[in-house]
Amino acid sequence: MYEFDWSSIPGSLPFLWQGMMISLGITIVAVAAGIAWGTVLAVMRLSPSRPISLFATLYVSLFRSVPLVMVLLWFFLIVPSLLRDVLRLSHATDLRLASAMVGFSLFEAAYYSEIMRAGIQSVSKGQSSAALALGMTPLQAMWHVVLPQAFRNMVPLLLTQAIILFQDTSLVYVSALADFFGAAYKVGDRDGRLVEMLLFAGAVYFVLCSAASWGVRVLRRRVLA
Amino acid sequence: MDFGIFFSPVPTGETTYLGWLLQGLRTTIALSLASWVLALALGTLLGILRTVPNPGLRAFAGSYVELFRNVPLLVQLFVWYFVVPELAPGGHRFKQIDPFTQQFLASAACLGLFTAARVCEQVRAGIESLPRGQKNAGLALGLTLPQTYRYVLLPMAARLIVPPLTSETLNVFKNSAVCSTIGLLELTAQGRQLVDYTAHAYESFLAVTALYLLVNATIQLLMRAVESRARVPGYLGSRK
Numbered sequence: 001m002y003e004f005d006w007s008s009i010p011g012s013l014p015f016l017w018q019g020m021m022i023s024l025g026i027t028i029v030a031v032a033a034g035i036a037w038g039t040v041l042a043v044m045r046l047s048p049s050r051p052i053s054l055f056a057t058l059y060v061s062l063f064r065s066v067p068l069v070m071v072l073l074w075f076f077l078i079v080p081s082l083l084r085d086v087l088r089l090s091h092a093t094d095l096r097l098a099s100a101m102v103g104f105s106l107f108e109a110a111y112y113s114e115i116m117r118a119g120i121q122s123v124s125k126g127q128s129s130a131a132l133a134l135g136m137t138p139l140q141a142m143w144h145v146v147l148p149q150a151f152r153n154m155v156p157l158l159l160t161q162a163i164i165l166f167q168d169t170s171l172v173y174v175s176a177l178a179d180f181f182g183a184a185y186k187v188g189d190r191d192g193r194l195v196e197m198l199l200f201a202g203a204v205y206f207v208l209c210s211a212a213s214w215g216v217r218v219l220r221r222r223v224l225a
Numbered sequence: 226m227d228f229g230i231f232f233s234p235v236p237t238g239e240t241t242y243l244g245w246l247l248q249g250l251r252t253t254i255a256l257s258l259a260s261w262v263l264a265l266a267l268g269t270l271l272g273i274l275r276t277v278p279n280p281g282l283r284a285f286a287g288s289y290v291e292l293f294r295n296v297p298l299l300v301q302l303f304v305w306y307f308v309v310p311e312l313a314p315g316g317h318r319f320k321q322i323d324p325f326t327q328q329f330l331a332s333a334a335c336l337g338l339f340t341a342a343r344v345c346e347q348v349r350a351g352i353e354s355l356p357r358g359q360k361n362a363g364l365a366l367g368l369t370l371p372q373t374y375r376y377v378l379l380p381m382a383a384r385l386i387v388p389p390l391t392s393e394t395l396n397v398f399k400n401s402a403v404c405s406t407i408g409l410l411e412l413t414a415q416g417r418q419l420v421d422y423t424a425h426a427y428e429s430f431l432a433v434t435a436l437y438l439l440v441n442a443t444i445q446l447l448m449r450a451v452e453s454r455a456r457v458p459g460y461l462g463s464r465k
Binding site for chain 1 (some may be wrong): 291292294295296297298299300301303304307308311312395399400401402403405406413416417426427430433434437438441442
């Protein structure tokens with residue numbers, strides 16, 4: 001029978017907390033940047049101009065066809081050398097966190113753009129016709145009339161995607177960046193208590209994500225009401 | 226850029242670097258298929274349980290979905306690979322089989338059970354989208370509840386949920402890349418190994434990405450054929 005020993009956890013809580021801050025930091029940056037860039041992509045995709053909508057379509061289907069792990073490996077390869085050249089940083093600067101943030105933002109934008117596109121299409125056509133009839137330009141109509149309603153309709157889906165994104169941040173493990181999961185793994189590996197630390201990490205993710213999903217369900221009922 | 230690297234032999238000499246990538250691709254496809262079969266079987270069963278009248282069975286399937294959806298895939302994979310063999314009876318025998326088989330079995334179990342939770346929700350949505358009259362009519366004709374499921378509800382639901390299952394098929398395939406983290410030499414891991422041996426990172430990642438795009442496009446083509454055959458004429462799901 002396996003003998004559990006949870007004594008690694010109390011002493012490592014500050015280190016795990018730092019890891020959680022990295023996980024949450026990546027999530028917040030990627031959600032904000034992903035929604036912003038995703039909305040731009042959605043508008044581009046619905047644009048009457050062929051080249052613009054083609055670019056957005058290609059972008060979205062490219063990022064949706066490649067595994068996130070592979071996307072992250074690309075960004076850990078490219079972004080550091082790019083940023084060093086542009087900002088003239090020394091080679092010692094640790095750019096893994098910045099790379100992760102850029103990678104997640106650009107990757108998630110593809111998924112957010114699909115949600116926003118559905119949101120824009122859910123707004124009745126009369127809304128934008130009315131805005132145009134009032135003399136707004138198409139972009140004004142989009143910004144002042146259509147997008148606010150599209151965004152409101154899609155809040156539950158955008159938040160659900162944010163929960164998935166939070167879970168996916170654990171994949172920065174491939175760069176050995178100590179996010180919450182990476183920190184738990186390191187502690188478990190150091191103390192020979194991998195079983196306990198992995199179960200603990202799983203339990204923490206489960207509690208956080210279930211609570212957040214429950215919050216989204218409550219919110220959805222309010223938005224629909 | 227030097228794509229000639231793919232045709233030079235690997236250090237052990239038995240194949241070329243391209244051969245490594247193709248071996249990885251084979252593992253990725255085998256893993257995706259194995260997990261997909263497991264996910265479809267278990268997911269269908271759980272999806273049915275979520276719609277039956279018995280509250281205990283419904284709650285069981287509901288908790289399964291909650292558990293597997295709210296823990297990151299990477300954590301689940303590590304639990305299957307590092308934790309389950311320690312805790313399960315007979316786990317020591319699992320640790321004696323060869324490493325590749327261990328990694329493959331843990332990965333297939335992990336991906337299969339993870340995806341089953343998602344398939345379950347699609348199956349449930351499919352069954353719940355049918356008009357209530359279908360089930361009542363089946364029961365009124367004297368069919369038992371299992372018969373009603375077998376002959377009335379499931380044949381219709383199965384055809385309605387093909388489009389969402391297409392995206393789950395693509396997800397299983399993409400998620401298999403996560404299994405490179407426990408050392409399973411699938412496509413992504415072979416690509417990284419190639420970088421370690423040759424330092425040709427751009428060529429290697431380009432080739433791996435291209436292979437993922439290729440398989441992705443193939444799956445989409447296949448599933449489109451399945452979708453057009455499964456479409457129910459005149460039904461809401463057949464728009465497009």
